[in-house]
Amino acid sequence: MDQFTVKTHSRSEMIDITEEIMFALKRSGVKNGACYVFVPHTTAAVTINENADPDVPKDILTELDKIVPLDGAYRHIEGNSAAHIKASLFGSSEVVLVEGGSLVLGPWQSIFFCEFDGPRARSVMVRFVPDVL
Numbered sequence: 001m002d003q004f005t006v007k008t009h010s011r012s013e014m015i016d017i018t019e020e021i022m023f024a025l026k027r028s029g030v031k032n033g034a035c036y037v038f039v040p041h042t043t044a045a046v047t048i049n050e051n052a053d054p055d056v057p058k059d060i061l062t063e064l065d066k067i068v069p070l071d072g073a074y075r076h077i078e079g080n081s082a083a084h085i086k087a088s089l090f091g092s093s094e095v096v097l098v099e100g101g102s103l104v105l106g107p108w109q110s111i112f113f114c115e116f117d118g119p120r121a122r123s124v125m126v127r128f129v130p131d132v133l
């Protein structure tokens with residue numbers, strides 16, 4: 001398993017981590033198989049979406065705040081229920097195929113770390129599983 005840290009800078013943020021995962025793939029030596037990306041946090045998540053227009057992640061975060069408002073009538077005493085709910089909506093893992101030593105992503109796709117209760121230092125875990133011949 002490989003692991004790296006993501007430093008976030010605001011309460012809600014989507015950070016493109018595709019390059020870090022590609023570096024981890026190169027370190028692994030896996031040419032064909034699957035890449036598992038896992039975020040071991042309850043108020044952060046991982047998702048795949050458009051990287052070309054920076055307004056896309058901004059729109060996602062803006063609309064998420066409308067669906068899951070920060071000041072809802074939550075019971076959780078820590079005061080970060082909105083972040084927990086957003087993390088569950090997005091999920092803590094993604095699977096990306098690996099072919100020819102590269103991640104198989106669409107031309108506009110990136111893998112985003114999603115911070116919902118920052119700023120913090122976060123971890124991302126990655127495992128590459130090679131095809132069995």
Ligand code: ZN
Nearest residue numbers: 076078080081
């Ligand atoms: Zn909490």
